[in-house]
Amino acid sequence: MKRTGASPITATRENGDAILRFEQVERRYGEVVAVGGVSCEIAAGSFVALVGASGSGKSTLLKMVNTLVEPTGGRVLFGGEDVTTLRQAHLRRRVGYVFQGIGLFPHFTVGENIAIGPRLAGEKLSPQRISELLELVELDPDMARRTPDALSGGQRQRVGVARALAGDPELLLMDEPFGALDPITRDALGNKVRELHTKLGLTTIMVTHDMAEALLLADRVLVMSEGALVADDTPRALLAGAGGKVAQGLVAVPRQQAERLAHMEDTP
């Protein structure tokens, strides 16, 4: 079973209402096709990992959801509405966004950073709510008064997650959220996000190049290559050999690493 960028698959899932729908979404930069005709639906309440090599178009696809990047063709429907027709500020309030670069505002305190989304919508976040959000990501509520430069990398990304959750979003987008973190922090924060996803009833899309992370956290994995969707399966199905060559190439890496580690344990 071989699938290439020239013949993208069309993925549909009937379980759960689709909160997000990509319809032949395309993004070109001049001659370069970053995303070419992607169609799929994301069910409400699902945790979807978007995996692919660098330059596969996964970040671009994600950014077309909250219009940080505008599609040059096709539509992205959020709750049935084309995202480019929604008021941008309103859309971005309903969509929490966590960046690889974290992007905390250095001239704001942690509390002000968390409260920025509601503030832009003309709503003041209470200190209690900020404390709640900090506790949600396992940070000391006293941190609200500090500035981001006094925090460690892991703490900052926790604040980044808290900021994304501050507006009670329906959808949480994460663009390589743990890429800049050390493995231990990365693992802990990954599990925390998965836990919050379930607890808050979110729909989450996480872009990552780490297949192991995708397999362990998501309940659905989309694989992109050269701007096209080349696999759409559950982690279990991928481990069982589904998804085609590109997906299996990505699955092979952590699997072989695990096997080598197991082999080292078996041979003293």
Add this chain to the structure above:
Amino acid sequence: MSGILDILLGLGDKFAAHIVLSASAIGLGMAVALPLAVWASRSPAVARVALGFASLVQTIPALALLALFFPILLSLRAVFGEGLPTLGFLPALLALALYALLPILRNAVTAMVNLDPEILEAADGVGMTGAQKLRLVQLPLAAPFIMAGIRTASVWTIGAATLATTIGQPSLGDPIFAGLQTQNWALVLAGCIASAGLALVVDALLGLVERGFASRRRWMWITGLAAVALGVGGALFVQTGGEDEDTVVIASKQFSEQYILAQLIGAQLEAAGYSVEYRDGLGSAVVHSAVASSSIDISVDYTGTIWTNEMERTDNPGRDAMYEAIVDWEQENTGVRVLGRLGFENAYAFAMREDRARELGVISLTDLVAHGPQLTVGGDPEFFERPEWIAVRDAYGLRFGETRNFAPTFMYNALRSGEADVISAYTSDGRIAADRLVVLEDPKEALPSYDAMVMLSPRVAGDERLAAALEPLIGAISVEAMREANFAVDREGEGKLSPRDAARELADKIGL
């Protein structure tokens, strides 16, 4: 030292004028540069053009930029009407604001362009509109760098504002230029100390604002800004208090005789009950246009200057005929009233040291032709561009080995030290007698006569009371009396007088 202190204490109104001018120029510069920087940060093409233009402006010497605004504003009168001022505050403001543009623009654009792209993406990601992003993220983060640019611009502007004196805007340049011409070093020093002190204080205050922005300490930048606002407000208060429509403005060019005559005229008018303001140290080229446009009210000019520079005549009809022709020409063409001749001539003449002239056997300009290529000639900064020099050069076929420019005062020093062999002296100059210089004869009468005349602007031309107050000066000043007064100001050491004191002595001498 106490002399300098006294002068400093007397500089209050110049100080206030300097502050108001500098603050206005920086304010205008900011008003143009900051929006431009925001635009430029979004468009590399705009950034290139804006920074290119600002850099180009910076390459123009400040003095030239100031002078350039006179003809520019004069031509703009076709659009804005005769009321548009061509000298004084407006051209100074425009030139200095242009000058302040570059540091503000460059720092602001650099700061905006180099903001962390991840933070800007985050601003978009949390749902900020373009305006919110600018207000909440870009400007606060760029503020310390923008402030650093404003600081640089302020220091430059305060320094360059001293040059506004040359286009008739009172500033701390007034004592510097007056002191330089009359070799009154205390005056020069006082002007320098005042403007440098002002620059340092402003730099420190804006530095406080910059650090306040950078460290996000509100009290710091508020204190700095409040102090600056207080200073500008105080200066404005002093300024507006002294303005008076009925004030008669007397101009002087940049040499001692002009300072003395301005004081002499001023004293006469004050005695007649007029309030008087002096615009000292105007560029010689702008004085005639200034009086013709009523930017100033009274000037002392010379027949030969008007004849060649304004009427563009090259013939020499003789002293009296020339004067009569000028009176008529001014009346018909500019509306300037020539009140009369003061009685002495301040002509251009070529002078040499007595020993040097004897050694070479030079008595007249004709004798100089053979020696010219081995000699260095010194002239005031405008001399070698003037039609008089061209007339002499062509009449005699004069060629010199080297041509050097000196401020009038330093010309005589150059002659004394041998740095120049021949200089373009002025016949009313006291140093000709004091230094025992030989004035070379002009057998071909190539140099026109230079009778000193009192010129009245169209605004005051019809004021007979003013004319009557100045009438006693007409025909009253002999070349000897003028030389003596000039020398009292130009000399060094014992007996040196300020232009005001020399004017008082001159007034006594001619029996006023």
